[in-house]
Amino acid sequence: MPLSNEELVRAAVAGDVTGLGLLLSRHRAGMHAVALSVLGHGPDAEDAVQDAMLVAVRRIDDLRDPAAAGPWLKAITRNACRARLRAASPVPFPDGDLPSHDPTPEELLERRALRDWVWHAMAGLSEPVRLAALLRYFSDVSSYDQIAALCEVPVGTVRSRLSQARTKLAAALANTADLAHDDAAALTRTRRREAEEILAAAQRGAFADVVREHWRPDVEFIGPGGEREGDDRAFAIRGMEADLAAGVRQRLVEVVAGPDLSIWRADLISPPDDPAHCPPSLVWLHHLREGRVRRLRLFHPRPRAA
Numbered sequence: 001m002p003l004s005n006e007e008l009v010r011a012a013v014a015g016d017v018t019g020l021g022l023l024l025s026r027h028r029a030g031m032h033a034v035a036l037s038v039l040g041h042g043p044d045a046e047d048a049v050q051d052a053m054l055v056a057v058r059r060i061d062d063l064r065d066p067a068a069a070g071p072w073l074k075a076i077t078r079n080a081c082r083a084r085l086r087a088a089s090p091v092p093f094p095d096g097d098l099p100s101h102d103p104t105p106e107e108l109l110e111r112r113a114l115r116d117w118v119w120h121a122m123a124g125l126s127e128p129v130r131l132a133a134l135l136r137y138f139s140d141v142s143s144y145d146q147i148a149a150l151c152e153v154p155v156g157t158v159r160s161r162l163s164q165a166r167t168k169l170a171a172a173l174a175n176t177a178d179l180a181h182d183d184a185a186a187l188t189r190t191r192r193r194e195a196e197e198i199l200a201a202a203q204r205g206a207f208a209d210v211v212r213e214h215w216r217p218d219v220e221f222i223g224p225g226g227e228r229e230g231d232d233r234a235f236a237i238r239g240m241e242a243d244l245a246a247g248v249r250q251r252l253v254e255v256v257a258g259p260d261l262s263i264w265r266a267d268l269i270s271p272p273d274d275p276a277h278c279p280p281s282l283v284w285l286h287h288l289r290e291g292r293v294r295r296l297r298l299f300h301p302r303p304r305a306a
Helices: 005-013 017-039 043-062 066-085 107-111 112-122 128-140 144-151 155-174 184-202 209-214 230-244
Strands: 215-222 250-257 260-267 279-290 292-299
Touching: 005 017, 005 043, 005 066, 017 043, 017 215, 043 066, 043 155, 043 215, 112 128, 112 230, 128 144, 128 155, 128 250, 128 260, 144 155, 144 279, 144 292, 184 209, 184 215, 184 230, 209 230, 215 250
Parallel strands: 215 292
Antiparallel strands: 250 260, 260 279, 279 292
């Protein structure tokens, strides 16, 4: 006997990707019908369904009545279509009588098997596409223009890469298999400890040792304003030493990790006698090869609107 909606929702909430995949497969036709009714025939309707599927991955814990899974998924799809009509975010969130809580990156990364499945599915993306998805869905540098600035590409390229990421993730979800995936949370914890140790070493005046140990000799380093110099390692060391000499300190806030990417976000603390010395935060975007940094781009994200 097929599992009921309630059983599939409970399985999905417990972290069973197969349960969520079966649930979405069961209701995909209804979701597509909603998209067609709002957007008409064409690629936008299918894209809206993919958007809605990814929202379901992130928001399945918010479904208060498992028996109402069908209407809930249709509501998400309808909102995805409306967002497309408004040319808003391509991954909208449900409104109406559904909870408005938007999971933090930490909550997303701690969601058991669903979390690991997302990371596993993203491992099949090309590095530029995966980076755009990591920034969009797992960091505070999530607006199109900030992703474009950090990745040094036009906004249209960001939109294209995110579209590729959504297509890949939606296809992977539609073809779920209950496989053992690498533990993304364990990787993130390891990378966070590493980040804390590196920043602590820098504060002790040992950043040059860190660079020699963790960076490749041919590393590419780009400063927050796009600055580059011939000897990138020496350039980075001088910049860190200048900040420390000025009394600037960094407090690690967030780490997002993938097999070949590591993204740090840190608060920048200006000296008391010069409170406007530096912007309030800094993002470190590391591209890795064999565990060592091959490219590092620094970026000052704009503060979030109040």
